[in-house]
Amino acid sequence: xxxxxxxxxxxxxxxxxxAGRGGAFGRALSYEWVxxxxxxxxxxxxGAAVAAQVLVDLAVGRDGVSGVRQFAxxxxxxxxxxxxxxxxxxxxxxxxxxxxxxxxxxxxTLGDRRGILLAKATLTGAVTASVAAVMVLVNALSVPxxxxxxxxxxxxxxxxxxxxxxxxxxxxxxxALAGLTRNSTLSIAVVILWPVLLENLVVVTTGxxxxxxxxxxxxxxxxAGDGTGPQWLLMLPLAALTTVLLTAAGVLFGRRxx
Amino acid sequence: MIQVQGLRKRYGDTLAVDGLSFTVRPGVVTGxxxxxxxxxxxxxxLMLGLDAGEGSTTFGGVRYSELxxxxxxxxxxxxxxxxxxxxxxxxxxxxxxxxAGLPDRRVREVVSLVGLDDVRHRRTGGLSLGxxxxxxxxxxxxxxxxxxxxxxxxxxxxxxxxxWMRGLLVRLAEEGRVVFASSHLLSEMARLAEDxxxxxxxxxxxxxxxxxxxxxxxxxxxxxxxxxxxxxxALLRQEGAQVWxxxxxxxxxxxxxxxxxxxxxxxxxxxxxxLRTRRSSLEDAFLAATxxxxxxxxxxx
Numbered sequence: 001x002x003x004x005x006x007x008x009x010x011x012x013x014x015x016x017x018x019a020g021r022g023g024a025f026g027r028a029l030s031y032e033w034v035x036x037x038x039x040x041x042x043x044x045x046x047g048a049a050v051a052a053q054v055l056v057d058l059a060v061g062r063d064g065v066s067g068v069r070q071f072a073x074x075x076x077x078x079x080x081x082x083x084x085x086x087x088x089x090x091x092x093x094x095x096x097x098x099x100x101x102x103x104x105x106x107x108x109t110l111g112d113r114r115g116i117l118l119a120k121a122t123l124t125g126a127v128t129a130s131v132a133a134v135m136v137l138v139n140a141l142s143v144p145x146x147x148x149x150x151x152x153x154x155x156x157x158x159x160x161x162x163x164x165x166x167x168x169x170x171x172x173x174x175x176a177l178a179g180l181t182r183n184s185t186l187s188i189a190v191v192i193l194w195p196v197l198l199e200n201l202v203v204v205t206t207g208x209x210x211x212x213x214x215x216x217x218x219x220x221x222x223x224a225g226d227g228t229g230p231q232w233l234l235m236l237p238l239a240a241l242t243t244v245l246l247t248a249a250g251v252l253f254g255r256r257x258x
Numbered sequence: 259m260i261q262v263q264g265l266r267k268r269y270g271d272t273l274a275v276d277g278l279s280f281t282v283r284p285g286v287v288t289g290x291x292x293x294x295x296x297x298x299x300x301x302x303x304l305m306l307g308l309d310a311g312e313g314s315t316t317f318g319g320v321r322y323s324e325l326x327x328x329x330x331x332x333x334x335x336x337x338x339x340x341x342x343x344x345x346x347x348x349x350x351x352x353x354x355x356x357x358a359g360l361p362d363r364r365v366r367e368v369v370s371l372v373g374l375d376d377v378r379h380r381r382t383g384g385l386s387l388g389x390x391x392x393x394x395x396x397x398x399x400x401x402x403x404x405x406x407x408x409x410x411x412x413x414x415x416x417x418x419x420x421x422w423m424r425g426l427l428v429r430l431a432e433e434g435r436v437v438f439a440s441s442h443l444l445s446e447m448a449r450l451a452e453d454x455x456x457x458x459x460x461x462x463x464x465x466x467x468x469x470x471x472x473x474x475x476x477x478x479x480x481x482x483x484x485x486x487x488x489x490x491x492a493l494l495r496q497e498g499a500q501v502w503x504x505x506x507x508x509x510x511x512x513x514x515x516x517x518x519x520x521x522x523x524x525x526x527x528x529x530x531x532x533l534r535t536r537r538s539s540l541e542d543a544f545l546a547a548t549x550x551x552x553x554x555x556x557x558x559x
Binding site: 035257 | 307
């Protein structure tokens, strides 16, 4: 099959609408949404995260454990597997643009670089939150269905909310790292190794409190199956880290050549 | 009108673009020429605000970064390979259209315009370079822009494609648009462009109509084949011409036109068997203009 040129010059009618239809941020969101859903990778990552939650819920121990503890135990699906997959999604949203040099077209189309990063962060946050919420719902349904135990709605909302927030912040850290490094592979490696290796090394070698390391402190809140529930203040280190990394990524994105 | 003022870009110790200033007028295709490494692509990226540097570029008085809807004002084709290989032709264009607030109908129009109807659902990773070039042009034309910035638009196209691209760009210029296109194919540029911007090592060499550039950097020669060449040469020198022998009976004359050479020969009864003007090409002019500014040059075989 070959490309064929229009044989004779034909007048190109101008586009009817609306070169400026929708606000700039709305157009940036539309652009990012089409970009995201037109590729297979984001769908695979999101689907794999939900599938992983199902597998975790099938594997988690339930004998003699309260509903809340079953639910908290199942949250490892979000904090471990889901986190890694959704952080990879965050990396892909920006890192994939550098890998395939499409960032140039994105900047040429949307213009405002801060708006581009904001749109990417908003979309990443929304998609990640949606997927994490489905994972929480799957986990919550598994308690009465598989564990034959009751589950207080208030605790589901509290722990589930912490899980969703954790996943969203993890994905945004991935997005920010991709912006800083402009390298998908490096960013995925860093964002996955950070909670499981780097933070543990810091805790062991420096004796710093587990409550102060961003990912460790936040993940502990998601799995707080005792009576206390999540302590939201302990999510702050991760929120602060995310804010700092995103701000740095935004500053560099505004200054660098694309 | 595109107004470029004082563009400058440095990579470490290398000054890639050095104070470039020129204007590009509407209604004609303006060619952008320079040897490899002259800074053409960097200049275009600076013009579009992709690279950080000094100077300014305005499109109708407005910088690219200040355009409300860039796609509807400036269409650009910088790197045809800069597409996600797993995204289809249609989705690539749909994405850009969404970012510009353009309807799906416009995507179908430009796909047809560039002749990619048959492959619109094919992933861009499966496209040939020529097809990607067409996709890049479709992307540039999506917003029906007044300004077009095209880096090597004929790169990878087959002869039919080159012919088509030439016709399209000329037509777009005739519609009153500003078309600024770089190319390393001088013969192609000679057919396509009316104006030229020529750079070498990041510096401006010329910004003028093609004819003026050729005239400024080359000279016309009269070639005459005559029986008594030595005698004719002496007569022409008396007329103030520079004359040298190309072969035993062939003279190359500079400084007087063919009519005058014919008249001098006839006046002395010399038989002339060949008399013609040899004009230099754009290629000759380009090579002459950039002779000292070519960075990368192969060794003669």
